[in-house]
Amino acid sequence: MKLTRQRPPADPEGRMPLMEHLRELRNRLLKATAGLVAGMILGFVIFDPVWEFLQAPYCELPAAHRGTGGETCNLYTNGLTEGFFLRIKIALMIGAVVSSPIWLYQLWAFIAPGLYRKERRWTYTFMAGAVPLFLLGAALSYITLDKGLSILLGFVPDNTVPLVTITSYLNYATAMMLVFGLAFELPLIVVILNLAGVLSSARIRRSQRMIIFGIFVFAAVATPSADPFTMMALALPTVLLFEVAAFLAFLNDRRRALRPGAHDELSDDEAAPLDLDEIDAALEQSAEGGGRGR
Structure with a gap:
């Protein structure tokens, strides 16, 4: 008789030995890497139209700003290997975007067994809002x-030709898209923290001026150009x-307040929301009481 090795049944709580975790991580990384490589191959194939799309904002500048006397649109290389690494970078960007469903699923499949049901629901909500907001900011x-x-x-002096290299232009365009895309995730983080009961609307109102001031400071510091138009x-x-x-x-806080006894309906894997306002008031009272005691 031929004996077959049976795989042990999966733990309903997602627990497994350390070696099983490492094997699972290895398999997920291999699948994500295979998807990224396939996306990079596609990136090499469609390099020309993608590069024309990325170069279009530069080509729309006036000829005087581009340092050319006619309608030609030229970027420059500053070495023998710069053109090759340009293709590598763009292929990597295309591969990461095209293969994002694959590596995002592999990441989710690895961490999901260790999450509670409500945590999975918050993750779905975050991903459903994060991708459109990031794309909106990049656009x-x-x-x-x-x-x-x-x-x-426009700050380049007269009789001076700006030689903009392909690497500096690509770095500038990529940094702009990343900064705008990540900044547009701030509202989603606020909503998720409120749904989790960590951040109340009253606390948001009290900190509103400081948050808005911080947004303007971030826009002034994080944007590569640091010009007033881009900052605004x-x-x-x-x-x-x-x-x-x-x-x-x-x-959400108003809906939660209109539901009496909502905390009693929570399941064992759900955490009750924190009332930070009551905590702050209790700390202030204890501080005042300590001061009077002295």
């Missing part, structure tokens, strides 16, 4: 890219999205 940065470039190149193009939509998130937090 806004692409639309305003030519304005920031025009302002920066990032700060104003982010403030608007933050106000929407604060309003959603207010509606």
Whole structure:
């Protein structure tokens, strides 16, 4: 008789030995890497139209800002290998975007067994909002890219030709898209923290001025160009999205307050929301009492 090795049944709580965790991680990484490599191969194939799309904001600048006398649109290389590494970087970017469903699923499949049901629900909510918001921010940065470039190149003195290299331009465009995309995630983080009971709408209102001031400071520091137009193009939509998130937090707290005994209906794997306002008031009272005692 031929004996077959049977796989042990899966633990309903997602627990497994350390070696099983390492094997699971290895398998997930191999699958995610295979998807990334396949996406990079596609990136090499469609390099030309993607590069033309990325280069379009620069080509829309006036000829005087581009240092050319005609309608030609030229970027420059500063070495023999710069063109090769440009293709590698763009292929990697395309591969990461195209294969994102694969490596995101592999990441989720690895961490999901250790999450409670409510934590999984919050993760679904976060991912459903994070991707569109990031794409919205990246699209806004692409639309305003030519304005920031025009302002920066407008400071070039007369009789001076700006030699913009392909590497510096790609780094600038990539940094702009990342900064705008990540900044647009702030309202989603506020909503998730409110749903988790960590951040109340009253606390948001008290800190509203400081948060808005912090958004403008972040926009001034994080944007690569640091020009006023780009700063306002990032700060104003982010403030608007933050106000929407604060309003959603207010509606959620109001709905939660109208449900008496809601904490008694929580299951064993759900945490009751923290009332930070009551904690702050208790700390202030204890501090005042200690001061009077002295």
